[in-house]
Amino acid sequence: MAPASTSEQLDRLRLESISAGVGFVTTRYIESAKGAILRDVDGREYIDFAGGIAVMNIGHNHPKVVAAIKNQADKLIHTCFMVNPYEPAVRLAEKLCQITPGDFPKRAAFLNSGAEAVENAVKIARCNTGRPAIIVFENAYHGRTLLTMTMTSKVKPYKLGFGPFAPEVYRMPFGDKAPASALKDFFVQHVNPEAVAAVVAEPVQGEGGFIAPPPGYFQELVKICRDNGILFIADEIQSGMGRTGKMFAIEHWGVEPDLITVAKSLAAGMPLAAVVGRQEIMDAVHPWGLGGTYGGNPVACAAALAVLEVFEEENMLAKSAALGEKLKSRFDSWQKKFDLVASVRGMGAMLGLELTKGPGGEPAADEAKQLTAACLEKGLVLLSCGTFGNIIRVLAPFVITDEQLERGLSILEQELARLSA
Ligand SMILES: Cc1ncc(COP(=O)(O)O)c(C=O)c1O
Secondary structure (H helix, E strand, O other), rough: OOOOOOHHHHHHHHHHHHOOOOOOOOOEEEEEEEEEEEEOOOOOOEEEEOOOHOOOOOOOHHHHHHHHHHHHHHHHHOOOOOOOHHHHHHHHHHHHHHHOOOOOOOEEEEOOOOHHHHHHHHHHHHHHHHHOEEEEOOOOOOOOHHHHHHHHOOOOOOOOOOOOOOOEEEEEEOOOOOOOHHHHHHHHHHHHHHEEEEEEEEEEEEEOOOOOOOOOHHHHHHHHHHOOOOEEEEEEEOOOOOOOOOOOOHHHHOOOOOOOEEEEHHHOOOOOEEEEHHHHHHOOOOOOOOOOOOOOOHHHHHHHHHHHHHHHHHHHHHHHHHHHHHHHHHHHHHHHHHOOEEEEEEOOEEEEEOOOOOOOOEEOOOHHHHHHHHHHHHOEEEEEEEOOOOOEEEOOOOOOOOHHHHHHHHHHHHHHHHHOO
């Protein structure tokens, strides 16, 4: 064993060995985690309001997930699902087809990351419709690969210097800025609807700033899609797996997407993603058109099956809804109390604070940075997001205890007060 290292020593090693192109929110090196608590190599503890960016909805190292991973690793780690298939992947596919919205036959395909799932959803939509174009939204985030970076809205850091971008991606304002009927104008001004394979939307926008559209938005948008032979793809990579109080956020609008992308909290930290959708659409792709070496890895699928059991056994949706209510009432009170807090954004336990320099003022991105840094010093890991970097977002595990939540919120409140003074 190498001698024990401090965060400072490890960070020196990082600077000598990791590309400067990889950004870091903190440089506290984490040794272990449980539930909503992280412990670093220096023996400090943190309350985790980031959840590994929306990955730990059921909490870090849930014993059931750890046991499932160990058990599967003892038996089989890899064959490639396309070479020698195995049980955990087909069991998980069956479950995903059941729990995704829509009472119609569905099929799934497994990938490794969220970006890969979005790429594959677009491939499937194009193959199915024979159309090239994709419509996405302002403030969207879909990943960092060529196509998903193109679909992503924010220039710096995601797109800067990385062009040329993928063709046939069109961007329109989201529901907070324009009604769904704007899609009809878009067909006149930007793209022929007969050339559009799919509209891809995050039901609640994540990285773009925890933006939920108004009631009725998705119903109307999807009707316009259907009237024009356009598929509707819901990117539930951040908003799914119970984050908004329903298993998938799009259920709040009663909409049944043609395709859904899932990743992040699906396998509680193991790399796993999926596209799930209408059987006739998923099956219209020729054999071998979809796949990859690692997609649907057995250890990751075993972890995801355990996650889904935990959702049922421990009533995770109710826990998420309760967390969302507690956050909302506290955040609403801060909006009244602090000029810095312009609005409370998001849905359920996917909740954020919009910070501006006073009412109607500029986005307060520097203040958001100072706030996350000050909270870290006090033992709270917190993320910002938003196209202007001025949204403080909470993605805490649903299993966070009342005492931990209160400690985390008190730190945040104290630091908000200090910044507002
Ligand atoms: C809505 C959404 N789509 C896609 C992605 C990309 O997922 P990944 O980082 O696993 O490629 C993310 C990641 O934050 C996301 O929030």
